[in-house]
Amino acid sequence: MVPKVKTHNTPEDACREVADEIAELIEARRALGGMAVLGLATGGTPVRLYRELVRRHREEGLSFANVTTFNLDEYLGLTREHPESYWHFMHHHLFDHIDVPVERIHLPSGTVAEEEIDAHCAEYEEAIRAAGGIDHQILGIGRTGHIGFNEPGSAIDSRTRRVGLDGITREDAAAAFGGLEHVPTHAITMGCGTILEARRISLLAWGAKKAEIVKRAVKEPVDDRVSASFLQTHEAAVFHLDRDAASRLG
Ligand code: F6R
Numbered sequence: 001m002v003p004k005v006k007t008h009n010t011p012e013d014a015c016r017e018v019a020d021e022i023a024e025l026i027e028a029r030r031a032l033g034g035m036a037v038l039g040l041a042t043g044g045t046p047v048r049l050y051r052e053l054v055r056r057h058r059e060e061g062l063s064f065a066n067v068t069t070f071n072l073d074e075y076l077g078l079t080r081e082h083p084e085s086y087w088h089f090m091h092h093h094l095f096d097h098i099d100v101p102v103e104r105i106h107l108p109s110g111t112v113a114e115e116e117i118d119a120h121c122a123e124y125e126e127a128i129r130a131a132g133g134i135d136h137q138i139l140g141i142g143r144t145g146h147i148g149f150n151e152p153g154s155a156i157d158s159r160t161r162r163v164g165l166d167g168i169t170r171e172d173a174a175a176a177f178g179g180l181e182h183v184p185t186h187a188i189t190m191g192c193g194t195i196l197e198a199r200r201i202s203l204l205a206w207g208a209k210k211a212e213i214v215k216r217a218v219k220e221p222v223d224d225r226v227s228a229s230f231l232q233t234h235e236a237a238v239f240h241l242d243r244d245a246a247s248r249l250g
Pocket of ligand 1: 043141
């Protein structure tokens with residue numbers, strides 16, 4: 001299946017469109033007295049989207065009071081307060097600036113004891129199910145083709161679990177951590193199967209550095225060496241790209 005690709009003039013244009021979809025979902029659910037369930041990503045890519053959602057909250061009164069969130073992943077070994085934890089990232093860029101109820105924010109724990117990781121991952125899956133499943137999942141893409149931290153070799157039906165991080169992924173994070181030796185080696189991530197159960201998926205990618213892996217994910221056959229290629233099997237997955245990230249699609 002050829003996945004749907006939307007090429008935008010700028011990342012800001014792409015983020016406005018995805019923010020429109022999120023706002024429509026939230027408002028449609030509110031009109032029915034229901035909840036909207038968002039799957040969220042961290043990293044450089046979604047920062048502009050979160051900025052746009054915060055702006056809409058502040059300037060246009062978009063309320064997140066009926067929203068539940070599930071983040072894709074968290075580094076193992078980092079406390080919530082660590083400046084590179086995804087808990088910290090999400091609060092800094094989004095949660096501290098909107099009215100999402102704190103009890104409806106979910107991220108995997110970075111400090112769960114080794115022997116409790118499997119139970120913790122099963123509980124995360126159960127919490128997603130209990131919330132009614134994810135309505136709209138936001139994704140970035142790593143240079144290894146990962147979505148979440150589903151590095152090459154992850155199965156299409158994988159679930160939330162502990163994973164080892166690829167060397168390229170750790171290198172890409174080294175500057176932020178002040179050196180490769182400080183980058184965690186493991187994380188907890190939603191699985192590819194977990195992600196693919198979302199009713200709608202928006203993968204965002206900007207810049208020439210993402211062009212080659214975007215091409216492999218979109219144009220080459222589905223392959224577990226590029227987890228993002230699994231999105232080709234999803235009915236409602238869209239790759240939102242800027243011109244540079246789309247530059248190798250031909
Ligand atoms: C983040 C995540 C990762 C990132 C990917 C791209 O929660 O799960 O898959 O989306 O590594 O990162 P950036 O956006 O920093 O290029």
